[in-house]
Amino acid sequence: xxxxxxxPSSPEPAAASPVSLPESAAALPVSLPETLGAGTLGESLRxxxxxxxxxxPGAPEIGIGPILQRSTGPIRAAHYVPAGDDTVLWGRLxxxxxxxxxxxxxxxxxxxxxxSHEGLLDDQGGDPxxxxxxxxxxxxxxxxxxxxxxxxxxxxxxxxxxHVVSRPIEVRGARPxxxxxxxxxxxxxxxxxxxxxxxxGRGALxxxxxxxxxxxSVFSPVLPxxxxxxxxxxxxxxxxxxxxxxPGLRGDPQTPPSGAQxxxxxxxxxxxxxxxxxxxxxxMGVAVAEAERPHSVPPGIHGGNIDVSLLVPGTTxxxxxxxxxxxxxxxxxxxAQGDGEVSLTALEASLRVTVRFDLVxxxxxxxxxxxxxxxxxxxxxxxxxxxxGDTLDEAMRACVGAxxxxxxxxxDMESHLAYAYLSAATDFRISQVVDRVVGVHAxxxxxxxxxxxxxxxxxxxxxxxxxALAADDTAAxxxxxxxxxxxxxxxxxxVLRGSEAxxxxxxxxxxxxxxxxxxxxxxxxxxxxxxxxxETRTLxxxxxxxxxxxxLGPGGWRIALAQVAxxxxxxxxxxxxxxxxxxxxxxxxxxxxxxxxxxxxLVAVAGQRIGAGVPAYLAEAENEIEPAHxxxxxxxxxxxxxxxxxxxxxxxxxxxxxxxxPHAPAANPAAPxxxxxxxxxxxxxxxxxxxxxxxLGTDTAGSIRVPAAYQGLWGLRTTHGLxxxxxxxxxxxxxDSVGWLTRSPELLRRVMEASVPGLSVxxxxxEIVCLPDLLPGIDPDVLSAYHAALARLxxxxxxxxxxxxxxxxxxPEVFRVVQAGEAHAAHGKWVAAHPGALDPAVAExxxxxxxxxxxxxxAAMVRLPELxxxxxxxxxERVVLLPTTPGPAPRVDADxxxxxxxxxxxxxxxxxxxxxxxxxxAFPVPRAPGALPIGLSLIGPPGSEHTLLALAETLFPxxxxxxx
Numbered sequence: 001x002x003x004x005x006x007x008p009s010s011p012e013p014a015a016a017s018p019v020s021l022p023e024s025a026a027a028l029p030v031s032l033p034e035t036l037g038a039g040t041l042g043e044s045l046r047x048x049x050x051x052x053x054x055x056x057p058g059a060p061e062i063g064i065g066p067i068l069q070r071s072t073g074p075i076r077a078a079h080y081v082p083a084g085d086d087t088v089l090w091g092r093l094x095x096x097x098x099x100x101x102x103x104x105x106x107x108x109x110x111x112x113x114x115x116s117h118e119g120l121l122d123d124q125g126g127d128p129x130x131x132x133x134x135x136x137x138x139x140x141x142x143x144x145x146x147x148x149x150x151x152x153x154x155x156x157x158x159x160x161x162x163h164v165v166s167r168p169i170e171v172r173g174a175r176p177x178x179x180x181x182x183x184x185x186x187x188x189x190x191x192x193x194x195x196x197x198x199x200x201g202r203g204a205l206x207x208x209x210x211x212x213x214x215x216x217s218v219f220s221p222v223l224p225x226x227x228x229x230x231x232x233x234x235x236x237x238x239x240x241x242x243x244x245x246x247p248g249l250r251g252d253p254q255t256p257p258s259g260a261q262x263x264x265x266x267x268x269x270x271x272x273x274x275x276x277x278x279x280x281x282x283x284m285g286v287a288v289a290e291a292e293r294p295h296s297v298p299p300g301i302h303g304g305n306i307d308v309s310l311l312v313p314g315t316t317x318x319x320x321x322x323x324x325x326x327x328x329x330x331x332x333x334x335x336a337q338g339d340g341e342v343s344l345t346a347l348e349a350s351l352r353v354t355v356r357f358d359l360v361x362x363x364x365x366x367x368x369x370x371x372x373x374x375x376x377x378x379x380x381x382x383x384x385x386x387x388x389g390d391t392l393d394e395a396m397r398a399c400v401g402a403x404x405x406x407x408x409x410x411x412d413m414e415s416h417l418a419y420a421y422l423s424a425a426t427d428f429r430i431s432q433v434v435d436r437v438v439g440v441h442a443x444x445x446x447x448x449x450x451x452x453x454x455x456x457x458x459x460x461x462x463x464x465x466x467x468a469l470a471a472d473d474t475a476a477x478x479x480x481x482x483x484x485x486x487x488x489x490x491x492x493x494x495v496l497r498g499s500e501a502x503x504x505x506x507x508x509x510x511x512x513x514x515x516x517x518x519x520x521x522x523x524x525x526x527x528x529x530x531x532x533x534x535e536t537r538t539l540x541x542x543x544x545x546x547x548x549x550x551x552l553g554p555g556g557w558r559i560a561l562a563q564v565a566x567x568x569x570x571x572x573x574x575x576x577x578x579x580x581x582x583x584x585x586x587x588x589x590x591x592x593x594x595x596x597x598x599x600x601x602l603v604a605v606a607g608q609r610i611g612a613g614v615p616a617y618l619a620e621a622e623n624e625i626e627p628a629h630x631x632x633x634x635x636x637x638x639x640x641x642x643x644x645x646x647x648x649x650x651x652x653x654x655x656x657x658x659x660x661x662p663h664a665p666a667a668n669p670a671a672p673x674x675x676x677x678x679x680x681x682x683x684x685x686x687x688x689x690x691x692x693x694x695x696l697g698t699d700t701a702g703s704i705r706v707p708a709a710y711q712g713l714w715g716l717r718t719t720h721g722l723x724x725x726x727x728x729x730x731x732x733x734x735x736d737s738v739g740w741l742t743r744s745p746e747l748l749r750r751v752m753e754a755s756v757p758g759l760s761v762x763x764x765x766x767e768i769v770c771l772p773d774l775l776p777g778i779d780p781d782v783l784s785a786y787h788a789a790l791a792r793l794x795x796x797x798x799x800x801x802x803x804x805x806x807x808x809x810x811x812p813e814v815f816r817v818v819q820a821g822e823a824h825a826a827h828g829k830w831v832a833a834h835p836g837a838l839d840p841a842v843a844e845x846x847x848x849x850x851x852x853x854x855x856x857x858x859a860a861m862v863r864l865p866e867l868x869x870x871x872x873x874x875x876x877e878r879v880v881l882l883p884t885t886p887g888p889a890p891r892v893d894a895d896x897x898x899x900x901x902x903x904x905x906x907x908x909x910x911x912x913x914x915x916x917x918x919x920x921x922a923f924p925v926p927r928a929p930g931a932l933p934i935g936l937s938l939i940g941p942p943g944s945e946h947t948l949l950a951l952a953e954t955l956f957p958x959x960x961x962x963x964x
Contacts, residue, residue, distance in 0.1 A: 063221035065192030091160025118195035161296030165331030188232035194349030282332030361484030367553020370409035494673015579645030593640030604727035630727025639754035647682025660839035677707030695741035702910030709935030720917030763950035779887035888932035
């Protein structure tokens with residue numbers, strides 16, 4: 001049952017104090033067999049570091065093993081739910097309207113402390129310290145959360161059930177009609193003892209037991225099979241004495257057998273019945289759709305008190321979702337149970353469990369199991385349909401009916417043949433007979449249905465999928481995948497989750513390389529699920545591997561998961577237009593000897609053409625071979641660097657995401673599945689992937705800084721006009737600036753010294769300016785990093801000033817209008833003459849530029865120098881700290897509306913440096929492994945490049961290294 005559960009407290013450390021007894025057991029001193037005195041185990045027993053004790057003759061054995069107080073001991077999952085008065089319910093199960101204590105995605109593991117109700121109930125005194133103390137358990141061996149729950153969690157003993165269950169956990173995306181799988185991943189014993197109870201009017205023989213007027217609670221100590229293995233999940237036994245008042249586990253403790261140690265290697269103890277432990281959860285469920293919380297005792301379609309002893313670690317129970325989010329819960333921990341649970345309870349005791357929640361869409365569930373009328377369990381050996389009813393006859397009939405239906409859906413087996421099979425081959429077991437609603441479960445052997453009867457249909461489905469790929473038949477490709485959020489497709493770009501995301505990706509991709517299948521290897525999971533590994537050969541050369549999980553439903557075989565490993569390309573066309581070994585050698589030895597360069601496809605390379613990221617433009621430039629290197633490139637070659645190749649750019653550099661161009665987007669090496677940023681996308685990816693050390697590009701509105709932030713790089717937009725733009729195709733000359741990308745500040749410094757040798761390298765300690773008006777819309781992680789950087793600068797003794805310059809809000813619009821006008825002047829005539837040559841988003845920008853009101857453009861051109869002068873005067877010699885972008889890189893499947901939103905927020909941050917002509921350095925923020933890159937920027941007065949670099953290096957020293 002469930003009720004609020006756990007407020008944090010400070011439990012006593014497990015090994016901090018020796019074994020002690022409560023006052024009720026004070027007359028029973030702790031003693032140990034002398035045979036334990038010499039070894040490490042014996043010493044641990046004596047000093048109490050393992051926190052268990054053995055009592056003198058006549059006293060009961062209290063069990064051997066660790067105590068897992070909340071928040072101590074092994075905790076497997078990243079999500080942990082302790083037990084206490086704010087995290088459990090007692091006697092009732094969650095219902096619609098209950099507020100979840102945790103929200104997780106499908107596939108997430110959660111570790112949960114569960115507490116047994118035995119020892120807490122009113123008929124046992126309601127005081128677990130006293131109850132267990134009477135059995136020789138010291139206070140520090142009683143769970144603190146059990147004490148807290150017994151004392152503060154509300155429960156009406158007259159109407160509520162006995163069980164303690166966790167408050168609900170939301171599984172994001174779960175909807176009524178879906179099915180939730182709850183897998184028990186791990187079960188650790190929290191205590192080395194448990195209780196088996198029988199109460200009047202309950203159990204299989206209520207007219208006979210209990211035999212006296214009182215309820216009976218049998219205390220059962222735990223003894224490990226191997227006395228040297230005291231892990232919380234080590235094999236162990238429970239025990240019940242043959243007669244009331246019988247001696248402890250080893251008979252007479254005063255006369256132990258020679259060499260005896262506490263353990264049950266043979267599984268036998270004199271005077272007691274011992275039995276192996278198989279921990280499981282009696283209760284796993286989902287919230288009911290009613291507003292009233294259901295009683296914890298009777299199970300149902302929601303799960304709840306199912307008490308199926310097969311639900312040990314490694315098994316899964318499937319439950320139809322009734323409310324949004326599923327609101328899953330667990331409880332009623334068992335150490336062991338026989339089928340039937342005849343006495344009322346089995347060996348009940350607290351467990352620390354780790355469970356995994358897996359959401360199955362309604363359509364996929366229907367294909368796999370049909371309509372579930374009761375919980376369904378799957379183990380490695382069995383399919384286990386359940387039947388519930390008021391009597392065993394009703395439960396048996398329900399279970400047989402569910403089994404026939406399951407065999408029909410799962411294996412396409414005719415009903416009368418399924419009925420015959422079940423009679424001949426399947427055991428029907430009594431789950432329990434004591435929970436008001438009784439249960440029967442079937443154990444259908446998976447191995448009886450293994451075979452290759454579906455192989456032909458599976459191969460045919462695979463061949464159809466390959467044909468659809470070759471024809472770029474997007475409708476057929478969509479139909480080849482299962483529908484809903486469970487579909488997955490993964491490649492070098494990352495993971496696409498859900499059929500809608502996969503479909504959007506295909507719609508943008510425009511087909512794939514022609515390929516032929518070399519081999520297919522199939523490994524069966526079960527007759528309805530198979531793994532297929534396909535080796536392919538592309539017609540253009542190279543081999544690829546595709547791993548697919550196919551599942552069989554009413555519509556035939558469909559793909560649930562596909563992982564694509566395309567052939568390794570000698571040249572990735574999304575990164576490079578042309579490469580060489582090298583394409584251009586160094587012209588001299590110098591500061592950059594041994595470094596390689598990726599040149600943006602706007603910069604003149606002698607003997608090559610400029611393509612500007614537009615195939616049609618490149619084709620028309622066939623006879624326009626560049627006679628000389630652009631000065632910006634020549635300086636690097638003269639310093640000893642060589643050109644590896646010409647790298648891709650957004651079309652005419654009119655973009656910030658890296659999404660335009662014939663092969664875009666390139667895979668972001670630092671954030672798979674996310675955009676690389678643009679327009680200097682090709683050089684940035686080449687640098688981030690380690691193919692080159694230097695990316696030579698241009699920055700008009702952030703085209704170097706944005707990919708730097710998205711890929712964890714150092715990117716510098718130089719002072720406007722500082723580096724010659726001769727030989728560089730323009731976009732908007734009022735803002736265009738040459739710059740570089742590197743993986744380290746050290747290399748960036750050498751690049752600056754080689755490119756602008758007369759630039760002062762002396763770094764000053766400037767006043768730092770923050771501009772709060774530019775911060776709305778920034779992601780929390782970026783904002784946190786920004787404030788941390790400000791704090792570090794202040795700690796270094798630098799002055800931090802907030803500034804709100806007049807007319808700052810005008811910057812993005814004035815920039816936009818002037819950029820559009822100049823872009824149209826530079827390329828508008830060519831764009832108009834080549835309809836359909838550009839990506840729709842870039843074409844729309846040129847269309848808008850062509851339709852600019854001349855008066856609006858003229859006014860913006862007049863306003864530009866005024867605004868530039870005003871802001872430069874306001875900023876003076878101070879340095880501005882800003883986020884580079886509002887957040888990490890958008891996903892590759894982000895829609896146009898999302899990209900436009902990000903673009904608008906980004907331009908608000910990047911256009912200040914562009915409009916004022918100031919240098920801007922983008923640098924990475926250190927992140928936890930697996931976190932998406934984010935960046936900050938420093939904007940300084942003209943010529944302050946070295947100061948910005950020195951300042952950035954002091955902020956996050958951990959980023960001052962090359963990304964390997």
